Amino acid sequence: MKHLHFFILFLAGIINAQQTEAISWDDARINDKLELTTSKRDFEKFYKADNITAPEIDPFCELPNDDKTQYLYYKGLCFEIDNGVMNFRHILFEKKDKLFFTHKGVRFDSTTKLSDFVKLFPNAAMNIEDYENMDGMGKLITLPSSNLVDDSEWRFYFKGDKLISIECHFSC
Numbered sequence: 001m002k003h004l005h006f007f008i009l010f011l012a013g014i015i016n017a018q019q020t021e022a023i024s025w026d027d028a029r030i031n032d033k034l035e036l037t038t039s040k041r042d043f044e045k046f047y048k049a050d051n052i053t054a055p056e057i058d059p060f061c062e063l064p065n066d067d068k069t070q071y072l073y074y075k076g077l078c079f080e081i082d083n084g085v086m087n088f089r090h091i092l093f094e095k096k097d098k099l100f101f102t103h104k105g106v107r108f109d110s111t112t113k114l115s116d117f118v119k120l121f122p123n124a125a126m127n128i129e130d131y132e133n134m135d136g137m138g139k140l141i142t143l144p145s146s147n148l149v150d151d152s153e154w155r156f157y158f159k160g161d162k163l164i165s166i167e168c169h170f171s172c
Helices: 002-018 039-046 115-121 124-127
Strands: 028-030 038-039 051-053 070-072 077-082 085-092 101-103 106-108 130-133 136-144 150-159 162-170
Touching: 002 124, 038 039, 039 085, 070 085, 115 124, 115 150, 115 162
Parallel strands: none
Antiparallel strands: 028 101, 038 085, 051 070, 070 077, 077 085, 085 162, 101 106, 130 136, 136 150, 150 162
16 A cells, blocks of 8 residues: 555656646736636726637638637737637737736746747757748747647747747647
8 A cells, every 4th residue: 555655656746747848728827917718808907909800711620610709819919709708829929019928937028038948848949840931930849738638739939039929729
């Protein structure tokens, strides 16, 4: 019986060690105060949306069956709205907007360097990918979500050694 307790503690330690380089939805905030899931009503108490649109058609994924899903944009933020509940989708960092993303007290913004990110998530350095978009070439680092229930992942986009965007990506 004593060995069983040690074995369980050992397994718990291994599982915890494997989750250290993951992003927890519950431990992340925008500007240290805005939760990643919030009601549209609570959001509108402090912010005014720049734009609310219908989802774009993705040729690889099917659109939701209901017509109530929308995207809310505020400065560099994008939230998906479904039945009055807003869920974070991405943040674009621009120096003028002064938006930042925090996870467990660590701040990510337009001044975050790729080298600093790799120090925080050393295993992620093995997964750095090149990407190309309309603005040119950049680096992409993908981290898993600490939520084992969904299939989301966190994508950190860098250009010229600076963080330009964070996206919570859900596969189809």
